[in-house]
Amino acid sequence: MTSRVVHSTRASRIGMSVAAVLILVLLTVPWWGDRATMRLLVEIFYILALAQLWNLLAGYGGLVSVGQQAFVGLGGYLLFILVIFLDIGTIWTVPMAGVLGAVISLPIAFIVFRLRGHYFAIGTWVVAEVFLLGFAQVKALGGGSGMSLPIAAIKSIAASRADRDATIYWLALALAVAVIAGIYLLLRSRYGLALTAIRDSEEASRSLGVDNFRAKLLVYILAAFGTSAIGALIYITKIRITPSAAFDINWTVTIIFIVVIGGIGSIEGPIVGTLIFFLLREPLAPYGTWYLILLGVTAVVVMLKAPKGLWGLFAERFDIALFPVQRRLLLGAVDKPG
Amino acid sequence: MIEWINSIIQGVLTGGLYALFAAGLAIIFGVMRLVNIAHGDLIVLAAFVAMVVIETTGVDPFVSMVAVLPFMFFFGYVLQRGILNYTLGDDLLPPLLVTFGISIVIQNLLLEIFSADSQRLKAGPIEVSSVQLVEGIELGILPLVVFVIAVVLIAGLQIGFSRTRLGRAFRATSDDPSTARLMGINQKHVFGLAMAVSLVLVAIAGIFIGIRTNFDPALGPTRLLFAFEAVIIGGLGSMWGTLAGGVILGVAQNIGAKIDPGWQFLAGHIAFLVILVLRPNGLFPRTRDD
Numbered sequence: 001m002t003s004r005v006v007h008s009t010r011a012s013r014i015g016m017s018v019a020a021v022l023i024l025v026l027l028t029v030p031w032w033g034d035r036a037t038m039r040l041l042v043e044i045f046y047i048l049a050l051a052q053l054w055n056l057l058a059g060y061g062g063l064v065s066v067g068q069q070a071f072v073g074l075g076g077y078l079l080f081i082l083v084i085f086l087d088i089g090t091i092w093t094v095p096m097a098g099v100l101g102a103v104i105s106l107p108i109a110f111i112v113f114r115l116r117g118h119y120f121a122i123g124t125w126v127v128a129e130v131f132l133l134g135f136a137q138v139k140a141l142g143g144g145s146g147m148s149l150p151i152a153a154i155k156s157i158a159a160s161r162a163d164r165d166a167t168i169y170w171l172a173l174a175l176a177v178a179v180i181a182g183i184y185l186l187l188r189s190r191y192g193l194a195l196t197a198i199r200d201s202e203e204a205s206r207s208l209g210v211d212n213f214r215a216k217l218l219v220y221i222l223a224a225f226g227t228s229a230i231g232a233l234i235y236i237t238k239i240r241i242t243p244s245a246a247f248d249i250n251w252t253v254t255i256i257f258i259v260v261i262g263g264i265g266s267i268e269g270p271i272v273g274t275l276i277f278f279l280l281r282e283p284l285a286p287y288g289t290w291y292l293i294l295l296g297v298t299a300v301v302v303m304l305k306a307p308k309g310l311w312g313l314f315a316e317r318f319d320i321a322l323f324p325v326q327r328r329l330l331l332g333a334v335d336k337p338g
Numbered sequence: 339m340i341e342w343i344n345s346i347i348q349g350v351l352t353g354g355l356y357a358l359f360a361a362g363l364a365i366i367f368g369v370m371r372l373v374n375i376a377h378g379d380l381i382v383l384a385a386f387v388a389m390v391v392i393e394t395t396g397v398d399p400f401v402s403m404v405a406v407l408p409f410m411f412f413f414g415y416v417l418q419r420g421i422l423n424y425t426l427g428d429d430l431l432p433p434l435l436v437t438f439g440i441s442i443v444i445q446n447l448l449l450e451i452f453s454a455d456s457q458r459l460k461a462g463p464i465e466v467s468s469v470q471l472v473e474g475i476e477l478g479i480l481p482l483v484v485f486v487i488a489v490v491l492i493a494g495l496q497i498g499f500s501r502t503r504l505g506r507a508f509r510a511t512s513d514d515p516s517t518a519r520l521m522g523i524n525q526k527h528v529f530g531l532a533m534a535v536s537l538v539l540v541a542i543a544g545i546f547i548g549i550r551t552n553f554d555p556a557l558g559p560t561r562l563l564f565a566f567e568a569v570i571i572g573g574l575g576s577m578w579g580t581l582a583g584g585v586i587l588g589v590a591q592n593i594g595a596k597i598d599p600g601w602q603f604l605a606g607h608i609a610f611l612v613i614l615v616l617r618p619n620g621l622f623p624r625t626r627d628d
Contacts, residue, residue: 064434066375111611114618115570117430118373122566123614126607129563133604144600249559253442260435289446296442303435304424 012324026173030166038169042237044278045176046230051255051262051270052179053226059265060187060195061219062202064117066252067124070108070131071101071224073246075231077135080241083153090153091171094232101228102221109220113213125249132247146242154239168237175233179226184267184323186222191215199265253292260299263309267323272311340474345596346589347475353568353581353588354485355546359561360568360580361492362539367574369508369532370426372433376441378562380537383444384410384544385553389457399459399549406541414537415530422533423526441558448555459548484546489581491539496577508532560603567610573620582621586613 029038050072058064078097082088088096108127115123136144158164186192194215197205206212235241254277262273277295284291306313359381366372374380387409391402421440425432461480468476499505507528510518519525547553547561568587572579587606594605613621 058431062430064431066438111615114614118367118371118434119566119570121434122373122375122563123570125559126563126567126610129560130604130607130611133600133607137598137600137604253438256435256438260439264431289450292446293443293450296439296446300421300436300439300443303432303439304421307429307432 009324015323023173023177027170030162030169035165038165039237040278042169042172044274045172046234047254047258047277048270048274049176049179049230050227050251051258051274052183052267053223053230054252054255055259055264055267055270056183056186057219057223059259059269060192060199061216061223062199063216063220064121065124065223066121066249066256067112067126067128068223068227068255069247069249069251070124070128071105071227072231072234072251073128073131073135073243073248074101074104075228075233076235076238076241076246077141078228079232079235080141080147080149084147084150090149090157090236091167094171094175094229094236097232098225098229101231102225104228105221105224108224109217113217113220128247128249132243135247136243142242144243146240146245148240149236157236168233172233172237175230179230180267180271180323182222182226187267191218195219257295257299259309261295261302261309263311263313263315265308266311266315268315269309269311273309276310340472342593342596344475345592347471347477348481349589349592350585351477351481351485351588352592353585354481354488355543355550355584356564356568356587357488357492357581357584358484358539358543358546359565360572360584361488361495361577362536362543363562363565364569364572364574364577364580365495365508365539366532366536367569369512370529372422372426373437373566374422374536375434375437375562376444376558377540377565378560379441379444379448379558380410380540381544381547381561382448382553382555382558384537384541385459385548386448386452386457386555387541388459388545388548389452392459399461399545402459403542403545406545407538410537410541411534414534414540417537418530418533419526423529426529441562445555445558452555454554454556456552456554457548458552459545461549465549480546480550484550487542487546488584491542492577492581499577504528504531564606567606570620571610571613573622576620576622579620579622586621 026041029041033041050068054065054068057068075097078100079090079093082093082096083090112120112123112127135141141147154164158167187195194205194210197208197210198212198215202212231246235246258273258277259270260273261276262271263269280295281291284294302309308316359377363374363377366374384406388399388402388406391397391405392399395402395405417440421436422433425436464480464483466478467480468478469482470476499509507518507523510521511523511525511528515525518528547557564587568580568583570583571586572581572583586609590609591602591606595602597605
């Protein structure tokens with residue numbers, strides 16, 4: 001009897017095909033969609049990407065950070081610094097903000113990694129507060145009242161408004177797809193196996209020779225890279241930045257609720273969570289605070305009753321995985337190549 | 339020179355208030371390894387509860403404690419037994435995310451009910467009266483009272499932990515939950531009482547915040563950070579450590595504010611990060627966080 005280990009399932013092959021078609025359709029939106037639709041989609045893309053990165057940190061790396069707004073804001077400010085003081089093309093600031101954010105995350109990791117578990121969470125929040133208060137002190141960046149992107153920098157993206165909207169739209173879509181694909185590939189690699197092992201038991205993974213510290217550091221730096229790049233993109237769309245908005249805890253509140261409600265520890269979870277978040281937000285936006293109260297209560301109930309989130313409930317019921325990162329052992333399967 | 343000494347002394351007094359924030363956080367961490375992200379919002383909630391009591395009955399803020407303290411004790415017990423006990427286990431995520439959710443709910447409910455306006459609890463002449471120590475150094479009576487109460491409460495907690503039945507139950511559960519359960523300790527009840535005691539400290543801190551400064555529904559998160567910083571600076575598991583941590587934080591903030599008003603909170607956070615780098619286990623560590 002031969003056995004083999006497989007990644008993919010029928011559902012995942014169908015899922016991949018659907019995803020590919022969906023991406024192709026989304027690519028064409030600038031030719032037929034109106035401006036409001038595109039703006040909404042851009043926001044969905046960057047919130048989804050942020051949620052995926054937080055899920056990688058917390059759901060796989062076991063690093064529950066409530067301070068990711070530090071990197072959103074940092075990416076935003078790097079956009080302004082690179083454009084205004086170094087005269088770099090607006091679009092190019094996105095990858096550069098990612099790289100610089102990753103570099104800056106190293107000394108931060110050196111400090112916050114001294115805190116374990118819950119205390120790590122609040123430690124990352126303190127770091128974000130330091131960024132907020134620190135940037136508010138920098139007069140060259142407008143201090144507490146912030147600054148706007150120069151018209152020339154906006155024009156440099158593309159000459160006409162329609163072209164600018166399309167460029168930003170494709171950039172946002174590319175970032176979201178790259179983040180999801182990157183996390184998927186990472187989790188299917190040896191590192192992904194190490195991360196899953198750490199998530200399930202730190203002691204056991206260490207005893208099997210996994211370097212826990214190195215794996216967690218890698219995840220932290222990757223999340224900083226992605227979050228800073230997305231931060232730069234967000235502030236290209238917003239044009240105006242202030243410290244209190246850029247380093248707002250609400251960035252992290254939103255993505256935590258999305259991941260918890262959708263399902264932590266899976267790639268599908270944040271996608272489901274993001275869709276629910278925007279479906280609820282559109283009709284409930286006029287009720288501001290009640291909307292946040294509703295989200296908070298839902299997150300608490302989901303965490304208590306269905307810790308794997310809505311996707312987790314669904315996947316468990318039907319044994320479906322669209323982005324399978326676990327390995328399945330097929331006993332007695334026919335040993336054919338591929 | 340005298341101005342700097344004055345800043346330091348005022349910082350020490352502010353530290354008393356921070357120690358009150360921190361003591362509540364330290365107790366529940368010590369007993370059940372729970373970090374309550376809603377801690378700061380509960381402080382603000384207590385201040386608003388006091389405001390309602392004062393407005394409806396017309397009593398003094400100090401007298402309002404007669405109602406607010408038992409209310410928060412009860413609230414803490416119910417919160418723990420009704421929700422938080424179900425989050426405790428090997429996994430770190432549920433308690434963190436549930437208290438995070440509760441924090442957002444409390445903040446926004448307060449915002450909905452009381453609006454974003456700044457509020458204040460009026461305590462009469464004590465708010466402004468002070469004694470002059472030497473030329474250039476004046477001690478406000480109210481900060482002095484808060485500091486003394488903080489010291490007395492922390493001393494009381496320390497004695498309570500080592501001498502009373504409940505204190506022994508707290509320590510036993512903290513050291514070895516399964517053996518404590520075998521010895522007939524009802525763990526769920528003990529956790530409920532720990533949260534109840536924590537929220538009594540929160541209530542006292544909330545009322546003093548309300549008298550000393552303005553408060554609004556958005557104030558909670560920064561108070562959580564101060565409490566957390568004081569606990570870590572002092573060292574986990576040590577009650578006197580939280581007082582030391584609160585004082586160091588208060589002094590750092592006051593010195594920062596003296597240099598530049600914008601540097602007040604920044605200086606406190608930086609002092610915390612520096613201590614974290616130099617002494618990761620805090621200044622007076624008792625228990626290790628694992």
